[in-house]
Amino acid sequence: MIPVVEKEIIKLPSDQDISGRTFGAEEIAAITEVLQSGVLITTKGKYGKLLESAFAEKIGSKFAFACNSGSAAVHVAIAAVNPNPGDEIVTTSITDMGALTPIIFQGAVPVFADVDPKTLNVTAETIERVLSDRTKAIIVTHLFGNPCEMEDIMELADSRGIPVIEDTAQSFLAKVNGKNVGTIGAIGAFSFQQGKHMTTGEGGIVVTDDEAFARRMFLFINKAWGYGDQNPDHYFASLNYRMTELQAALAYEQLKKLDDCVAQRQQMAALLDALIADIDGVESYKPAPNATMTYWKFCLRVDDSKIAEGAVGLAKALKVYDVASAPRYVVKPAYKCQVFREHNTFGDSHFPFNLARPEAIDYNDGNFPGTIKGLHDVLVLPFNEKYEEHHIEFLANSIRDAVGACRK
Numbered sequence: 001m002i003p004v005v006e007k008e009i010i011k012l013p014s015d016q017d018i019s020g021r022t023f024g025a026e027e028i029a030a031i032t033e034v035l036q037s038g039v040l041i042t043t044k045g046k047y048g049k050l051l052e053s054a055f056a057e058k059i060g061s062k063f064a065f066a067c068n069s070g071s072a073a074v075h076v077a078i079a080a081v082n083p084n085p086g087d088e089i090v091t092t093s094i095t096d097m098g099a100l101t102p103i104i105f106q107g108a109v110p111v112f113a114d115v116d117p118k119t120l121n122v123t124a125e126t127i128e129r130v131l132s133d134r135t136k137a138i139i140v141t142h143l144f145g146n147p148c149e150m151e152d153i154m155e156l157a158d159s160r161g162i163p164v165i166e167d168t169a170q171s172f173l174a175k176v177n178g179k180n181v182g183t184i185g186a187i188g189a190f191s192f193q194q195g196k197h198m199t200t201g202e203g204g205i206v207v208t209d210d211e212a213f214a215r216r217m218f219l220f221i222n223k224a225w226g227y228g229d230q231n232p233d234h235y236f237a238s239l240n241y242r243m244t245e246l247q248a249a250l251a252y253e254q255l256k257k258l259d260d261c262v263a264q265r266q267q268m269a270a271l272l273d274a275l276i277a278d279i280d281g282v283e284s285y286k287p288a289p290n291a292t293m294t295y296w297k298f299c300l301r302v303d304d305s306k307i308a309e310g311a312v313g314l315a316k317a318l319k320v321y322d323v324a325s326a327p328r329y330v331v332k333p334a335y336k337c338q339v340f341r342e343h344n345t346f347g348d349s350h351f352p353f354n355l356a357r358p359e360a361i362d363y364n365d366g367n368f369p370g371t372i373k374g375l376h377d378v379l380v381l382p383f384n385e386k387y388e389e390h391h392i393e394f395l396a397n398s399i400r401d402a403v404g405a406c407r408k
């Protein structure tokens, strides 16, 4: 009889606690300094401004404005574009809800573009299908740290004079032709939420090179109060989206670690790629030849003609090794969420959906074949900058064994 070899389970670092995060003495010192100064508000403290100038320099933008979440960052970006009620904003069918509801709150209609099932990203082709003369902006999301095909998308958007907002919440320092995402379109919106490349628990930042957008972005974060103006006033309807000095100090220190975070993720992803390359039935996500990927998560496409129950089956098999993966990522396309299906917005008005062209809000699965296929096939593996070689080897072996157990 063949003896049963007990496989050693290695606990993978998690971005939900310190095992997968990089907080250390630097962060503690900066936060302590803020507390001891007693200045917790960024309009008076130094760290908000330090963070904004350091972030702009790191990412390669003229302006950066910190705010208190990634959702706020997307909202600020949309407010900068200043849509009229009923204007359309093209976005992706697969993303975080925090990137979508801000469209509604600015009175614009979210119009979903389908995605490429191989990347789960929107493409110039899927965007072009849903453009109209009411399109006010296009939001592209570089999902999992893998850049969208920005050359084609910018060519399309520029030819129509439509600004592109990049949702860079998952794609810190990912590049297209050597340029950081977030600086290719008109505005970039980052999140510092717990699980992102750099974090303050909750937080975000927006970047732009455009002075008019920058002015509106600054104001929208600051109750539209004209700080520093000769006759300041509250110029338009906006919110308080400021982060605190405590968060800014933390983000300022986290930013210094971003290069190492990205390098480590890329190295470990390359190793994992190499170790699983020969496993038939699973395939990892690859960046386009002109792009680099910064691996917010590590995703597999699972071929259900070879693996029983596809991504769901493989996730079950991986659980045996304590690997918590997520088949179907956000589980369903955004347009299937109740808020969009029932137009649950302001009172019983259904605003702004009541102003929409019917074709713009036709949420039939038949319009989204790439989304359906992409979500069906994807398995999202946990990943962060604390992964080391032994974690990757364990993960690769677990994938190999799990695929073996599920093979049809």
Ligand SMILES: *Cc1c(COP(=O)(O)O)cnc(C)c1O
Binding pocket: 069, 070, 071, 072, 074, 095, 096, 098, 099, 141, 167, 169, 170, 191, 192, 193, 202, 203, 204
């Ligand atoms: C995390 C995330 C957001 C929202 O950020 P929060 O900080 O959670 O509000 C928006 N878009 C994408 C793609 C995200 O991953």
